[in-house]
Amino acid sequence: MSLGQQVAANIPFLRRYARALTGSQATGDAFVRATLEAVLADQELKRSLDGGRIPLYRAFNKVWSSAYLQIDAESDAVGEHELGAQHRLGAITPLNRQALLLTTLEDFSSAQAGQIMDLEANEIEALVSEAVSEIDAEQATKVLIIEDEPLISMQLEDLVTSLGHDIYGTAATRTQAQKLVAEGTPGLVLADIQLADGSSGLDAVDDILDIAEVPVIFITAYPERLLTGDRTEPTYLVTKPFEESTVRAAIGQALFFGSSKPLG
Known part of the structure; x- marks a missing residue:
C-alpha cells in the first residue's frame, strides 16, 4: 500500500478524533487539513507517516499543540480581547x-x-x-436513546444511569423519537443510524435539532461512511460493537462542549 493510500485509509478516523477533540465538525476538519498541509511541506514528516496510524496522529497532535500554545500566548497580550481569548482557552480539550x-x-x-x-x-x-x-462528576442530564436493538438499548440505559444521568426516553423509530421530543427536550441524544422501520437516525436527530440545540452522539458500525468531510456530518461517532468506556468518553466530551461554545 502506498503512503497516500495509508493516509487516506486513516483520515476518516483522524477526522472522528479531531471532531470529538474540538466539539465541532468544521474546526476538527480544519485541524486535519492543517495537518496534511504540514505533512506536504515537510519531507521528513511525510516520510515518518510510512509507519501507519500512530505517526499520522502524532503529526496531528503537533499541529493541535502548537495552535493551543498560540492561543495561550495571545491571551497574555490581547488587552480588551483577553476575556474572549480566555473563553477560547476554556473550550480547548x-x-x-x-x-x-x-x-x-x-x-x-x-x-x-x-x-x-x-x-x-x-x-x-x-x-x-x-x-x-x-x-x-459531571452534572446529570436527561438522555434520549434512539436505538432499535433492544439489548443495545438496555445496555445504553444501564451505562447512562451508572454515570448518574436520567433516561429521558427510548425510541426505536423516527416516529417514536418525534413523539418523545414533542413533550420536551432531552439534554443529550444517543442515536443509531439505521432504525427498526427503515427510518434514519440522522433524520430523527434533525427533527430534534430543529427544536433545540442538543449534543448528539451517533452509534454506527460504519463510521468511515459518515466521515468524508464532504457535507454536514456528526461531531461524535462511536463504532459498533462498542466498549462502554468509549461511550462514556463520548458522553463526557459531548457534555463538556455542551456547556460552552466550542471553537469554530
Whole structure:
C-alpha cells in the first residue's frame, strides 16, 4: 500500500478524533487539513507517516499543540480581547481528555497514546483516570436513546444511569423519537443510524435539532461512511460493537462542549 493510500485509509478516523477533540465538525476538519498541509511541506514528516496510524496522529497532535500554545500566548497580550481569548482557552480539550479519547474512541494502547502525545504510558494512564473521574462528576442530564436493538438499548440505559444521568426516553423509530421530543427536550441524544422501520437516525436527530440545540452522539458500525468531510456530518461517532468506556468518553466530551461554545 502506498503512503497516500495509508493516509487516506486513516483520515476518516483522524477526522472522528479531531471532531470529538474540538466539539465541532468544521474546526476538527480544519485541524486535519492543517495537518496534511504540514505533512506536504515537510519531507521528513511525510516520510515518518510510512509507519501507519500512530505517526499520522502524532503529526496531528503537533499541529493541535502548537495552535493551543498560540492561543495561550495571545491571551497574555490581547488587552480588551483577553476575556474572549480566555473563553477560547476554556473550550480547548485538556490533556486528560485527549488521552481518554485516544485510548477509548481511537482504541490506542497507553503506550501508543504516549507516542502520540510525547508522554510515558504511566502518565497517559494517570490522565485517563483523572478524565474518568471528571466525567463521573459531571452534572446529570436527561438522555434520549434512539436505538432499535433492544439489548443495545438496555445496555445504553444501564451505562447512562451508572454515570448518574436520567433516561429521558427510548425510541426505536423516527416516529417514536418525534413523539418523545414533542413533550420536551432531552439534554443529550444517543442515536443509531439505521432504525427498526427503515427510518434514519440522522433524520430523527434533525427533527430534534430543529427544536433545540442538543449534543448528539451517533452509534454506527460504519463510521468511515459518515466521515468524508464532504457535507454536514456528526461531531461524535462511536463504532459498533462498542466498549462502554468509549461511550462514556463520548458522553463526557459531548457534555463538556455542551456547556460552552466550542471553537469554530
